[in-house]
Amino acid sequence: MAKIPRLMPEAPRLFRARVLRSVRYSPSVQRVTVTGDDLHEFPFAGYDHWFRLFLQLPHQATFTLPEIDGTRWYPQYLAIPQDERPHLANYTVAGYRHLPDGAAEMDVDFVVHTDADGVLEGGAAIWACAARPGDQLAVLDQGRIFDCPDDVSEVVVAAEETGLPAVVGIAASLPRDTVGRIIQEVPTAADVRVLDAPLGVEVTWIVREHVDPHEVPGRAALAELERHVPCDDRVYAFVVGESRLATAGRRHLHRAGVPKSRITFSGFWKHEARQAVPA
Known part of the structure; x- marks a missing residue:
């Protein structure tokens, strides 16, 4: 895990996005496809490129995001009043593509799991299964973790x-x-x-x-x-x-x-x- 900071962006960028569609990709995966006004500038690096996912919850009238100042953003996130604080989770880019019109789309896959009574669990998965076009979210670029040496056998x-x-x-x-x-x-x-x-x-x-x-x-x-x-x-x-x-x-x-x-x-x-x- 010590190599992670070397691969993380020194000045991670926050991208606001909105839901385009949400589909059950497979029995255990809900795929949410999103876009955003500047998502075409997301520096997708392939491999296991991951990000912090901020989700506006159903009871929140406004989507309040922390100020991003380099890598020191978490205290600002915690400073947001709890009722206004967005849900935060870590996810990996499941798909990223540029479109002919200059826009970009990103796929995010959420594992769907239930409790013993068959009730859906997990704040992010619950959000994904209920997501509708136009729902707001944001992604904070975190780079990738996979770091294969050149001399690998x-x-x-x-x-x-x-x-x-x-x-x-x-x-x-x-x-x-x-x-x-x-x-x-x-x-x-x-x-x-x-x-x-x-x-x-x-x-x-x-x-x-x-x-x-x-x-x-x-x-x-x-x-x-x-x-x-x-x-x-x-x-x-x-x-x-x-x-x-x-x-x-x-x-x-x-x-x-x-x-x-x-x-x-x-x-x-x-x-x-x-x-x-x-x-």
Whole structure:
């Protein structure tokens, strides 16, 4: 994680946006497509380009955003009165494209999950499923985390569904001569996608409903990762998703000979807490 500041923009820019459409992309994913007056200036870098997502909540009459002064914006966010404070979460660009008219569109994928009674959970997912054209939001550019060294021998990527947008972007952005392995866990077979990965990258899809539909997300991906033997100490690994997948995956890779400096890991959320981190 120490490499993240090097890849983050020194002066991150905030982009106001509005919803164009919201569709159920797959059984476990709600995709919201947005645009904005200056979204065409978003410095999309591919890979796992991520951002801070600000959402206007239904009870808020105005969309109040913090003043952005370099990287020190969070205290200003907390200073907004709680009733007026927008919802804040971290998300990855699921798609970005320039249009012939000069505008741009961005896709944001929200994992849809429910509690034991089938009630939708998660503030951002609830917002996404109810989003209508014209609803306001804002994105604060944060750059990317994926930071593969030039001397890499093998790229190893592992994630569950919360990391799927990052994996999709990484697969499409990797140099075409890359050799490696992608391990991607998803809830259902209908959530499996075609990845634009290099020919030398083996893609393993793990469908949780075929293994154990009640298992904690990420456990099956972790088991598969722990069976993977890195080829040498020039491997670069990227492991994201549920906290245990990220931390135990890193531990396995390091014990298998991969230097800690060549492992990027991030626990987006923790199962025991039943909530995203920090969303």
